[in-house]
Amino acid sequence: MHEVGDLVRADAIVIGAGVIGSSVALELARGGRDVVVVDKGPGAGAGSTSASSSIIRYSYSTRDAILTAWEAAQMWFDWEAHLGAVDPDGMARFIECGNLILRTTGYDGTAITPWWDEFDIPYEDLDAATLAARFPMLDVGKYYPPKRLDDPAFADDAVGELTALYSPRCGFIDDPMLSAKNLAYAARLHGARFAFRCEVVSVERDSVGVTGVTLASGDSLVAPVVVNVGGPHSRIINEMAGVTDDMAIGHRALRQEVFTAPAPVGLRLEDGAPFVSDLDVGQYFRPQIGGTLLLGGSEPECDELHWVDDPDSNSDYPTVEVWETAMMRLARRVPEFGVPSQPTGLAALYDASDDWVPIYDRSSLHGFFMACGTSGNQFKNAPIAGQYMREIIDATMGGHDHDAQPVQFHGAYTGQMIDLGAFSRRREKAVTSGTVMG
Numbered sequence: 001m002h003e004v005g006d007l008v009r010a011d012a013i014v015i016g017a018g019v020i021g022s023s024v025a026l027e028l029a030r031g032g033r034d035v036v037v038v039d040k041g042p043g044a045g046a047g048s049t050s051a052s053s054s055i056i057r058y059s060y061s062t063r064d065a066i067l068t069a070w071e072a073a074q075m076w077f078d079w080e081a082h083l084g085a086v087d088p089d090g091m092a093r094f095i096e097c098g099n100l101i102l103r104t105t106g107y108d109g110t111a112i113t114p115w116w117d118e119f120d121i122p123y124e125d126l127d128a129a130t131l132a133a134r135f136p137m138l139d140v141g142k143y144y145p146p147k148r149l150d151d152p153a154f155a156d157d158a159v160g161e162l163t164a165l166y167s168p169r170c171g172f173i174d175d176p177m178l179s180a181k182n183l184a185y186a187a188r189l190h191g192a193r194f195a196f197r198c199e200v201v202s203v204e205r206d207s208v209g210v211t212g213v214t215l216a217s218g219d220s221l222v223a224p225v226v227v228n229v230g231g232p233h234s235r236i237i238n239e240m241a242g243v244t245d246d247m248a249i250g251h252r253a254l255r256q257e258v259f260t261a262p263a264p265v266g267l268r269l270e271d272g273a274p275f276v277s278d279l280d281v282g283q284y285f286r287p288q289i290g291g292t293l294l295l296g297g298s299e300p301e302c303d304e305l306h307w308v309d310d311p312d313s314n315s316d317y318p319t320v321e322v323w324e325t326a327m328m329r330l331a332r333r334v335p336e337f338g339v340p341s342q343p344t345g346l347a348a349l350y351d352a353s354d355d356w357v358p359i360y361d362r363s364s365l366h367g368f369f370m371a372c373g374t375s376g377n378q379f380k381n382a383p384i385a386g387q388y389m390r391e392i393i394d395a396t397m398g399g400h401d402h403d404a405q406p407v408q409f410h411g412a413y414t415g416q417m418i419d420l421g422a423f424s425r426r427r428e429k430a431v432t433s434g435t436v437m438g
Protein backbone atom coordinates (compact mmCIF):
# COMPACT_ATOMS: atom_id res chain seq x y z
CA MET A 1 0.00 0.00 0.00
CA HIS A 2 1.57 3.28 -1.13
CA GLU A 3 2.83 5.49 1.70
CA VAL A 4 0.74 3.62 4.23
CA GLY A 5 3.27 1.20 5.67
CA ASP A 6 2.41 0.63 9.30
CA LEU A 7 -0.59 2.94 9.56
CA VAL A 8 -3.16 0.25 10.04
CA ARG A 9 -4.84 2.06 12.92
CA ALA A 10 -5.83 5.72 13.16
CA ASP A 11 -8.23 7.96 15.08
CA ALA A 12 -9.95 9.01 11.85
CA ILE A 13 -9.96 7.96 8.22
CA VAL A 14 -10.88 10.56 5.63
CA ILE A 15 -11.96 9.14 2.27
CA GLY A 16 -10.97 11.65 -0.41
CA ALA A 17 -8.19 14.24 -0.63
CA GLY A 18 -10.03 16.91 -2.57
CA VAL A 19 -10.19 20.47 -1.31
CA ILE A 20 -12.86 19.55 1.23
CA GLY A 21 -11.33 16.22 2.27
CA SER A 22 -7.95 17.88 2.80
CA SER A 23 -9.61 20.59 4.85
CA VAL A 24 -11.39 17.99 6.99
CA ALA A 25 -8.05 16.25 7.49
CA LEU A 26 -6.39 19.51 8.53
CA GLU A 27 -9.04 20.35 11.10
CA LEU A 28 -9.22 16.83 12.56
CA ALA A 29 -5.42 16.75 12.82
CA ARG A 30 -5.42 20.21 14.41
CA GLY A 31 -7.83 18.78 16.96
CA GLY A 32 -5.22 16.17 17.95
CA ARG A 33 -6.53 13.20 15.97
CA ASP A 34 -4.24 10.78 14.19
CA VAL A 35 -5.66 11.14 10.67
CA VAL A 36 -5.20 8.98 7.60
CA VAL A 37 -6.50 10.23 4.24
CA VAL A 38 -7.01 7.66 1.51
CA ASP A 39 -7.62 8.65 -2.08
CA LYS A 40 -7.85 6.48 -5.15
CA GLY A 41 -6.41 9.27 -7.29
CA PRO A 42 -2.79 10.35 -7.79
CA GLY A 43 -2.69 13.39 -5.47
CA ALA A 44 -4.55 15.98 -3.43
CA GLY A 45 -7.15 17.90 -5.43
CA ALA A 46 -6.89 15.69 -8.51
CA GLY A 47 -10.62 14.82 -8.43
CA SER A 48 -13.47 17.22 -9.16
CA THR A 49 -11.58 19.97 -7.30
CA SER A 50 -9.13 20.21 -10.20
CA ALA A 51 -12.01 21.11 -12.55
CA SER A 52 -13.52 23.73 -10.28
CA SER A 53 -14.25 27.26 -11.50
CA SER A 54 -13.20 28.13 -7.92
CA ILE A 55 -15.46 31.16 -7.66
CA ILE A 56 -15.85 32.86 -4.29
CA ARG A 57 -19.25 34.59 -3.96
CA TYR A 58 -21.90 35.17 -1.32
CA SER A 59 -25.09 35.00 -3.37
CA TYR A 60 -26.86 32.04 -1.81
CA SER A 61 -30.54 31.82 -0.94
CA THR A 62 -30.43 31.05 2.77
CA ARG A 63 -29.00 32.71 5.85
CA ASP A 64 -26.67 29.90 6.83
CA ALA A 65 -25.35 29.42 3.29
CA ILE A 66 -24.55 33.13 2.93
CA LEU A 67 -22.87 33.28 6.32
CA THR A 68 -20.88 30.16 5.54
CA ALA A 69 -19.53 31.65 2.30
CA TRP A 70 -18.70 34.99 3.92
CA GLU A 71 -16.93 33.39 6.87
CA ALA A 72 -15.00 31.05 4.56
CA ALA A 73 -13.99 33.97 2.36
CA GLN A 74 -12.08 35.52 5.25
CA MET A 75 -9.95 32.38 5.31
CA TRP A 76 -9.18 32.67 1.59
CA PHE A 77 -8.39 36.39 2.01
CA ASP A 78 -5.56 35.42 4.39
CA TRP A 79 -4.70 31.94 3.22
CA GLU A 80 -1.34 31.78 4.99
CA ALA A 81 -2.97 32.60 8.31
CA HIS A 82 -5.64 29.98 7.72
CA LEU A 83 -3.07 27.31 6.90
CA GLY A 84 -0.66 28.44 9.58
CA ALA A 85 2.09 27.64 7.08
CA VAL A 86 3.56 28.48 3.71
CA ASP A 87 3.63 25.57 1.31
CA PRO A 88 7.08 25.50 -0.34
CA ASP A 89 5.44 24.20 -3.53
CA GLY A 90 3.44 27.42 -3.91
CA MET A 91 0.34 29.00 -2.42
CA ALA A 92 -3.08 29.34 -4.03
CA ARG A 93 -4.13 32.98 -4.45
CA PHE A 94 -7.46 34.75 -4.14
CA ILE A 95 -8.01 37.07 -7.12
CA GLU A 96 -10.63 39.70 -6.35
CA CYS A 97 -12.67 40.72 -9.39
CA GLY A 98 -16.18 41.39 -8.05
CA ASN A 99 -19.42 39.66 -9.01
CA LEU A 100 -22.04 41.24 -11.21
CA ILE A 101 -25.37 39.51 -10.66
CA LEU A 102 -27.82 40.27 -13.44
CA ARG A 103 -31.24 40.41 -11.82
CA THR A 104 -33.77 38.40 -13.74
CA THR A 105 -37.00 36.49 -13.25
CA GLY A 106 -36.55 33.95 -10.44
CA TYR A 107 -33.15 35.36 -9.50
CA ASP A 108 -33.71 38.96 -8.54
CA GLY A 109 -31.62 39.15 -5.38
CA THR A 110 -34.53 39.59 -2.99
CA ALA A 111 -33.57 36.43 -1.06
CA ILE A 112 -30.00 37.64 -0.79
CA THR A 113 -29.73 41.34 0.01
CA PRO A 114 -31.48 41.34 3.41
CA TRP A 115 -28.77 38.96 4.65
CA TRP A 116 -26.00 40.97 3.01
CA ASP A 117 -27.35 44.01 4.85
CA GLU A 118 -27.44 42.13 8.14
CA PHE A 119 -23.92 40.74 7.82
CA ASP A 120 -22.36 43.89 6.32
CA ILE A 121 -21.42 42.15 3.09
CA PRO A 122 -20.74 45.05 0.74
CA TYR A 123 -22.71 45.46 -2.50
CA GLU A 124 -24.13 48.03 -4.86
CA ASP A 125 -27.57 48.10 -6.43
CA LEU A 126 -27.27 49.09 -10.10
CA ASP A 127 -30.24 50.40 -12.08
CA ALA A 128 -30.33 49.71 -15.83
CA ALA A 129 -28.68 53.01 -16.80
CA THR A 130 -25.84 52.62 -14.30
CA LEU A 131 -25.34 49.00 -15.30
CA ALA A 132 -25.04 49.97 -18.97
CA ALA A 133 -22.69 52.86 -18.19
CA ARG A 134 -20.42 50.87 -15.84
CA PHE A 135 -20.23 47.77 -18.05
CA PRO A 136 -20.47 49.04 -21.63
CA MET A 137 -19.26 45.74 -23.06
CA LEU A 138 -22.47 44.05 -21.89
CA ASP A 139 -25.82 44.05 -23.67
CA VAL A 140 -28.13 44.69 -20.71
CA GLY A 141 -31.27 43.47 -22.50
CA LYS A 142 -33.60 41.04 -20.77
CA TYR A 143 -33.75 37.79 -22.75
CA TYR A 144 -35.38 35.60 -20.10
CA PRO A 145 -36.17 32.70 -20.18
CA PRO A 146 -32.95 31.00 -21.26
CA LYS A 147 -33.43 29.12 -24.52
CA ARG A 148 -31.86 26.28 -26.42
CA LEU A 149 -30.05 27.07 -29.65
CA ASP A 150 -32.64 25.19 -31.70
CA ASP A 151 -35.45 27.29 -30.21
CA PRO A 152 -36.65 29.74 -32.90
CA ALA A 153 -37.08 32.30 -30.10
CA PHE A 154 -33.34 32.17 -29.30
CA ALA A 155 -32.63 35.21 -31.46
CA ASP A 156 -35.67 37.21 -30.31
CA ASP A 157 -35.09 40.80 -29.30
CA ALA A 158 -34.74 41.71 -25.65
CA VAL A 159 -37.87 42.60 -23.73
CA GLY A 160 -36.77 45.39 -21.43
CA GLU A 161 -33.53 45.97 -19.56
CA LEU A 162 -31.87 44.31 -16.61
CA THR A 163 -30.76 45.78 -13.33
CA ALA A 164 -27.96 44.22 -11.28
CA LEU A 165 -26.24 43.73 -7.96
CA TYR A 166 -22.51 44.23 -7.74
CA SER A 167 -20.65 42.37 -4.99
CA PRO A 168 -17.08 43.73 -4.93
CA ARG A 169 -15.41 41.26 -2.54
CA CYS A 170 -15.99 38.28 -4.81
CA GLY A 171 -13.36 36.62 -6.96
CA PHE A 172 -11.75 33.27 -7.59
CA ILE A 173 -8.83 31.12 -6.57
CA ASP A 174 -6.17 31.00 -9.25
CA ASP A 175 -5.36 27.29 -8.84
CA PRO A 176 -7.98 25.10 -7.15
CA MET A 177 -5.85 21.97 -7.15
CA LEU A 178 -2.99 23.84 -5.49
CA SER A 179 -5.37 24.97 -2.76
CA ALA A 180 -6.10 21.31 -1.93
CA LYS A 181 -2.38 20.59 -1.93
CA ASN A 182 -1.86 23.53 0.43
CA LEU A 183 -4.44 22.13 2.84
CA ALA A 184 -2.88 18.68 2.62
CA TYR A 185 0.54 20.21 3.29
CA ALA A 186 -0.77 21.96 6.40
CA ALA A 187 -2.53 18.79 7.52
CA ARG A 188 0.72 16.84 7.21
CA LEU A 189 2.42 19.37 9.48
CA HIS A 190 -0.13 18.31 12.10
CA GLY A 191 0.69 14.67 11.52
CA ALA A 192 -1.96 13.66 8.97
CA ARG A 193 -0.88 10.96 6.55
CA PHE A 194 -2.02 10.73 2.96
CA ALA A 195 -2.14 7.55 0.91
CA PHE A 196 -2.81 7.92 -2.82
CA ARG A 197 -3.89 5.33 -5.38
CA CYS A 198 -5.70 3.60 -2.53
CA GLU A 199 -9.34 2.89 -3.26
CA VAL A 200 -11.82 2.18 -0.50
CA VAL A 201 -13.96 -0.76 -1.56
CA SER A 202 -15.78 -1.47 1.67
CA VAL A 203 -16.74 0.27 4.91
CA GLU A 204 -16.51 -2.03 7.93
CA ARG A 205 -18.77 -2.02 10.99
CA ASP A 206 -19.57 -3.95 14.14
CA SER A 207 -22.66 -3.83 16.34
CA VAL A 208 -21.65 -0.43 17.76
CA GLY A 209 -20.62 1.49 14.67
CA VAL A 210 -18.02 1.94 11.97
CA THR A 211 -14.69 0.17 12.50
CA GLY A 212 -12.71 1.18 9.42
CA VAL A 213 -12.37 0.56 5.70
CA THR A 214 -10.97 -2.05 3.36
CA LEU A 215 -8.95 -1.04 0.33
CA ALA A 216 -8.88 -2.57 -3.14
CA SER A 217 -5.41 -3.93 -2.26
CA GLY A 218 -7.03 -5.98 0.49
CA ASP A 219 -5.43 -3.89 3.26
CA SER A 220 -7.61 -2.84 6.18
CA LEU A 221 -7.50 0.46 8.01
CA VAL A 222 -9.06 0.59 11.44
CA ALA A 223 -10.55 3.73 13.03
CA PRO A 224 -13.57 4.73 15.10
CA VAL A 225 -14.26 7.66 12.76
CA VAL A 226 -14.61 7.49 8.97
CA VAL A 227 -15.51 10.58 6.93
CA ASN A 228 -16.88 10.27 3.41
CA VAL A 229 -15.55 13.16 1.32
CA GLY A 230 -15.59 11.26 -1.95
CA GLY A 231 -16.93 14.09 -4.14
CA PRO A 232 -18.96 12.65 -7.04
CA HIS A 233 -18.24 9.15 -5.67
CA SER A 234 -19.64 9.93 -2.25
CA ARG A 235 -23.06 8.49 -2.99
CA ILE A 236 -21.44 5.14 -3.82
CA ILE A 237 -19.45 5.34 -0.58
CA ASN A 238 -22.61 6.13 1.41
CA GLU A 239 -24.25 3.09 -0.20
CA MET A 240 -21.17 1.01 0.68
CA ALA A 241 -21.57 2.10 4.30
CA GLY A 242 -25.31 1.36 4.23
CA VAL A 243 -26.25 4.81 5.49
CA THR A 244 -28.70 6.04 2.87
CA ASP A 245 -31.68 4.67 4.84
CA ASP A 246 -32.34 7.76 6.95
CA MET A 247 -31.29 10.42 4.44
CA ALA A 248 -34.08 12.78 3.42
CA ILE A 249 -31.81 14.52 0.93
CA GLY A 250 -30.42 12.63 -2.03
CA HIS A 251 -27.26 13.46 -3.96
CA ARG A 252 -25.81 12.17 -7.21
CA ALA A 253 -23.24 12.92 -9.85
CA LEU A 254 -24.24 15.49 -12.45
CA ARG A 255 -22.15 16.14 -15.56
CA GLN A 256 -21.08 19.73 -16.08
CA GLU A 257 -19.13 21.26 -18.96
CA VAL A 258 -16.95 24.33 -18.50
CA PHE A 259 -15.28 26.23 -21.35
CA THR A 260 -12.61 28.81 -21.92
CA ALA A 261 -12.77 31.42 -24.67
CA PRO A 262 -10.78 34.53 -25.58
CA ALA A 263 -11.95 37.55 -23.58
CA PRO A 264 -12.81 40.62 -25.63
CA VAL A 265 -11.28 43.93 -24.54
CA GLY A 266 -13.19 45.17 -21.52
CA LEU A 267 -13.79 41.68 -20.18
CA ARG A 268 -10.22 40.72 -19.34
CA LEU A 269 -8.95 40.49 -15.80
CA GLU A 270 -6.64 43.45 -16.38
CA ASP A 271 -9.63 45.51 -17.55
CA GLY A 272 -11.21 45.06 -14.13
CA ALA A 273 -13.85 42.70 -15.52
CA PRO A 274 -16.17 41.07 -12.97
CA PHE A 275 -17.41 37.53 -12.69
CA VAL A 276 -20.92 37.71 -14.18
CA SER A 277 -23.87 35.60 -12.96
CA ASP A 278 -26.21 35.66 -15.94
CA LEU A 279 -29.18 33.46 -15.15
CA ASP A 280 -31.10 35.57 -17.66
CA VAL A 281 -29.49 33.52 -20.44
CA GLY A 282 -28.54 30.55 -18.22
CA GLN A 283 -24.85 30.74 -17.48
CA TYR A 284 -21.97 32.42 -15.66
CA PHE A 285 -18.60 33.65 -16.86
CA ARG A 286 -15.53 35.07 -15.24
CA PRO A 287 -12.20 36.44 -16.36
CA GLN A 288 -9.12 34.36 -15.76
CA ILE A 289 -5.40 34.90 -15.86
CA GLY A 290 -4.13 34.86 -19.44
CA GLY A 291 -6.78 36.93 -21.19
CA THR A 292 -9.51 34.32 -21.34
CA LEU A 293 -13.00 33.83 -19.97
CA LEU A 294 -14.21 30.77 -18.10
CA LEU A 295 -17.86 29.86 -18.76
CA GLY A 296 -20.21 27.44 -17.04
CA GLY A 297 -23.91 26.70 -17.11
CA SER A 298 -26.55 27.46 -14.50
CA GLU A 299 -28.97 24.61 -15.25
CA PRO A 300 -31.76 26.57 -16.93
CA GLU A 301 -34.97 24.56 -17.35
CA CYS A 302 -34.50 24.21 -21.11
CA ASP A 303 -31.18 22.35 -20.72
CA GLU A 304 -31.21 18.62 -20.15
CA LEU A 305 -29.41 17.48 -16.99
CA HIS A 306 -27.01 14.58 -17.47
CA TRP A 307 -27.03 12.45 -14.30
CA VAL A 308 -24.23 9.92 -14.07
CA ASP A 309 -24.61 6.65 -12.17
CA ASP A 310 -20.99 5.57 -12.52
CA PRO A 311 -18.65 8.56 -12.01
CA ASP A 312 -15.75 6.54 -13.43
CA SER A 313 -17.55 6.34 -16.78
CA ASN A 314 -17.64 10.11 -17.28
CA SER A 315 -15.72 11.40 -20.30
CA ASP A 316 -13.59 14.49 -19.58
CA TYR A 317 -14.26 15.83 -23.06
CA PRO A 318 -16.86 18.54 -23.57
CA THR A 319 -19.47 18.21 -26.32
CA VAL A 320 -19.83 20.48 -29.35
CA GLU A 321 -23.54 20.92 -28.62
CA VAL A 322 -23.09 22.33 -25.11
CA TRP A 323 -20.12 24.42 -26.25
CA GLU A 324 -22.07 26.01 -29.13
CA THR A 325 -24.92 26.88 -26.80
CA ALA A 326 -22.54 28.43 -24.25
CA MET A 327 -20.79 30.49 -26.94
CA MET A 328 -24.02 31.77 -28.49
CA ARG A 329 -25.45 32.69 -25.09
CA LEU A 330 -22.29 34.62 -24.35
CA ALA A 331 -22.51 36.35 -27.73
CA ARG A 332 -26.02 37.54 -26.78
CA ARG A 333 -24.70 39.18 -23.66
CA VAL A 334 -21.37 40.37 -25.07
CA PRO A 335 -21.84 41.67 -28.60
CA GLU A 336 -18.06 42.09 -29.07
CA PHE A 337 -17.41 38.44 -28.30
CA GLY A 338 -15.86 36.57 -31.22
CA VAL A 339 -16.94 32.92 -31.12
CA PRO A 340 -13.79 30.75 -31.36
CA SER A 341 -13.53 28.07 -34.05
CA GLN A 342 -13.20 25.08 -31.75
CA PRO A 343 -14.13 24.08 -28.21
CA THR A 344 -11.70 24.41 -25.33
CA GLY A 345 -12.91 23.14 -22.02
CA LEU A 346 -13.61 20.11 -19.90
CA ALA A 347 -16.41 18.01 -18.52
CA ALA A 348 -16.47 17.14 -14.84
CA LEU A 349 -18.98 16.09 -12.21
CA TYR A 350 -20.87 17.89 -9.50
CA ASP A 351 -22.17 15.87 -6.58
CA ALA A 352 -25.55 17.60 -6.73
CA SER A 353 -27.97 17.36 -3.81
CA ASP A 354 -31.75 17.58 -4.17
CA ASP A 355 -31.79 21.25 -3.11
CA TRP A 356 -28.28 22.31 -4.17
CA VAL A 357 -27.26 22.68 -0.51
CA PRO A 358 -24.38 20.48 0.75
CA ILE A 359 -24.67 17.74 3.35
CA TYR A 360 -22.23 18.15 6.24
CA ASP A 361 -23.42 15.62 8.77
CA ARG A 362 -23.22 12.44 10.79
CA SER A 363 -25.03 9.33 9.55
CA SER A 364 -27.14 6.47 10.83
CA LEU A 365 -23.92 4.48 11.37
CA HIS A 366 -22.16 5.62 14.54
CA GLY A 367 -18.73 7.09 13.70
CA PHE A 368 -19.45 7.43 9.97
CA PHE A 369 -19.75 11.03 8.73
CA MET A 370 -20.30 12.68 5.38
CA ALA A 371 -19.28 15.91 3.66
CA CYS A 372 -20.98 15.50 0.32
CA GLY A 373 -23.72 16.82 -1.97
CA THR A 374 -21.48 19.79 -2.62
CA SER A 375 -23.57 20.73 -5.66
CA GLY A 376 -20.97 22.57 -7.71
CA ASN A 377 -20.87 25.40 -5.18
CA GLN A 378 -18.77 24.35 -2.18
CA PHE A 379 -15.19 24.91 -3.29
CA LYS A 380 -15.38 28.31 -1.65
CA ASN A 381 -16.55 26.77 1.61
CA ALA A 382 -13.86 24.12 1.88
CA PRO A 383 -11.86 25.87 4.62
CA ILE A 384 -14.87 26.22 6.91
CA ALA A 385 -16.39 22.86 5.92
CA GLY A 386 -13.41 21.19 7.58
CA GLN A 387 -14.20 23.10 10.76
CA TYR A 388 -17.91 22.22 10.54
CA MET A 389 -17.06 18.54 10.23
CA ARG A 390 -14.68 18.67 13.15
CA GLU A 391 -17.34 20.22 15.41
CA ILE A 392 -19.98 17.72 14.29
CA ILE A 393 -17.56 14.81 14.78
CA ASP A 394 -16.34 16.03 18.19
CA ALA A 395 -19.90 16.56 19.41
CA THR A 396 -21.22 13.25 18.09
CA MET A 397 -18.31 11.17 19.36
CA GLY A 398 -18.73 12.96 22.69
CA GLY A 399 -22.30 11.66 22.91
CA HIS A 400 -24.21 14.68 21.60
CA ASP A 401 -27.23 14.00 19.36
CA HIS A 402 -26.62 16.36 16.43
CA ASP A 403 -29.85 15.17 14.76
CA ALA A 404 -31.99 16.23 17.71
CA GLN A 405 -30.00 19.32 18.65
CA PRO A 406 -27.94 20.55 15.71
CA VAL A 407 -24.51 21.88 16.55
CA GLN A 408 -24.31 25.68 16.39
CA PHE A 409 -21.08 26.99 14.89
CA HIS A 410 -19.61 30.30 15.99
CA GLY A 411 -18.52 32.36 12.99
CA ALA A 412 -15.15 33.78 13.99
CA TYR A 413 -15.38 36.81 11.68
CA THR A 414 -19.01 37.89 12.01
CA GLY A 415 -19.63 36.58 15.52
CA GLN A 416 -22.87 35.07 14.17
CA MET A 417 -24.04 31.56 15.01
CA ILE A 418 -24.43 29.22 12.03
CA ASP A 419 -26.95 26.41 12.44
CA LEU A 420 -25.23 23.27 11.14
CA GLY A 421 -28.66 21.63 11.03
CA ALA A 422 -29.05 23.59 7.78
CA PHE A 423 -26.70 21.01 6.22
CA SER A 424 -28.35 17.94 7.75
CA ARG A 425 -29.01 14.85 5.64
CA ARG A 426 -32.45 14.77 7.25
CA ARG A 427 -33.48 18.37 6.58
CA GLU A 428 -36.50 19.41 4.62
CA LYS A 429 -35.42 20.58 1.20
CA ALA A 430 -34.20 24.16 1.46
CA VAL A 431 -35.85 26.80 -0.68
CA THR A 432 -33.07 27.79 -3.08
CA SER A 433 -32.62 28.92 -6.68
CA GLY A 434 -32.73 25.24 -7.66
CA THR A 435 -29.47 25.74 -9.54
CA VAL A 436 -25.75 25.69 -8.89
CA MET A 437 -26.17 29.17 -7.39
CA GLY A 438 -27.68 27.43 -4.33
Ligand SMILES: Cc1cc2nc3c(=O)[nH]c(=O)nc-3n(C[C@H](O)[C@H](O)[C@H](O)COP(=O)(O)OP(=O)(O)OC[C@H]3O[C@@H](n4cnc5c(N)ncnc54)[C@H](O)[C@@H]3O)c2cc1C
Pocket residue numbers: 015016017018019020021022038039040041045046047048049050051052053054055056198199200201229230231232233234237256257258296348349350371374375376377378379380381
Ligand atom coordinates in the same frame (compact mmCIF):
# COMPACT_ATOMS: atom_id res chain seq x y z
C1 LIG B 1 -16.91 22.00 -13.19
C2 LIG B 1 -17.04 22.44 -11.76
C3 LIG B 1 -17.05 23.79 -11.45
C4 LIG B 1 -17.18 24.19 -10.12
N1 LIG B 1 -17.12 25.53 -9.82
C5 LIG B 1 -17.21 25.92 -8.52
C6 LIG B 1 -17.10 27.29 -8.19
O1 LIG B 1 -16.89 28.14 -9.06
N2 LIG B 1 -17.20 27.66 -6.89
C7 LIG B 1 -17.43 26.75 -5.91
O2 LIG B 1 -17.54 27.13 -4.72
N3 LIG B 1 -17.53 25.42 -6.18
C8 LIG B 1 -17.40 25.00 -7.46
N4 LIG B 1 -17.47 23.68 -7.78
C9 LIG B 1 -17.65 22.71 -6.70
C10 LIG B 1 -16.37 22.36 -5.97
O3 LIG B 1 -15.30 22.36 -6.87
C11 LIG B 1 -16.55 21.01 -5.29
O4 LIG B 1 -17.65 21.11 -4.40
C12 LIG B 1 -15.32 20.62 -4.50
O5 LIG B 1 -14.15 20.71 -5.27
C13 LIG B 1 -15.49 19.19 -3.99
O6 LIG B 1 -14.37 18.85 -3.25
P1 LIG B 1 -14.32 17.44 -2.55
O7 LIG B 1 -13.06 17.39 -1.78
O8 LIG B 1 -15.59 17.18 -1.83
O9 LIG B 1 -14.36 16.39 -3.77
P2 LIG B 1 -13.28 15.98 -4.88
O10 LIG B 1 -12.35 17.06 -5.21
O11 LIG B 1 -14.04 15.35 -5.99
O12 LIG B 1 -12.46 14.86 -4.14
C14 LIG B 1 -12.99 13.58 -3.88
C15 LIG B 1 -11.85 12.62 -3.84
O13 LIG B 1 -12.34 11.35 -3.40
C16 LIG B 1 -11.60 10.36 -4.04
N5 LIG B 1 -12.37 9.12 -4.01
C17 LIG B 1 -13.59 8.89 -4.54
N6 LIG B 1 -13.97 7.63 -4.29
C18 LIG B 1 -12.99 7.05 -3.55
C19 LIG B 1 -12.79 5.75 -3.00
N7 LIG B 1 -13.71 4.79 -3.11
N8 LIG B 1 -11.65 5.52 -2.32
C20 LIG B 1 -10.70 6.48 -2.19
N9 LIG B 1 -10.83 7.72 -2.71
C21 LIG B 1 -11.96 8.01 -3.38
C22 LIG B 1 -11.37 10.91 -5.45
O14 LIG B 1 -10.25 10.32 -6.07
C23 LIG B 1 -11.20 12.40 -5.20
O15 LIG B 1 -9.86 12.80 -5.16
C24 LIG B 1 -17.33 23.23 -9.08
C25 LIG B 1 -17.30 21.86 -9.41
C26 LIG B 1 -17.14 21.47 -10.72
C27 LIG B 1 -17.11 19.99 -11.04
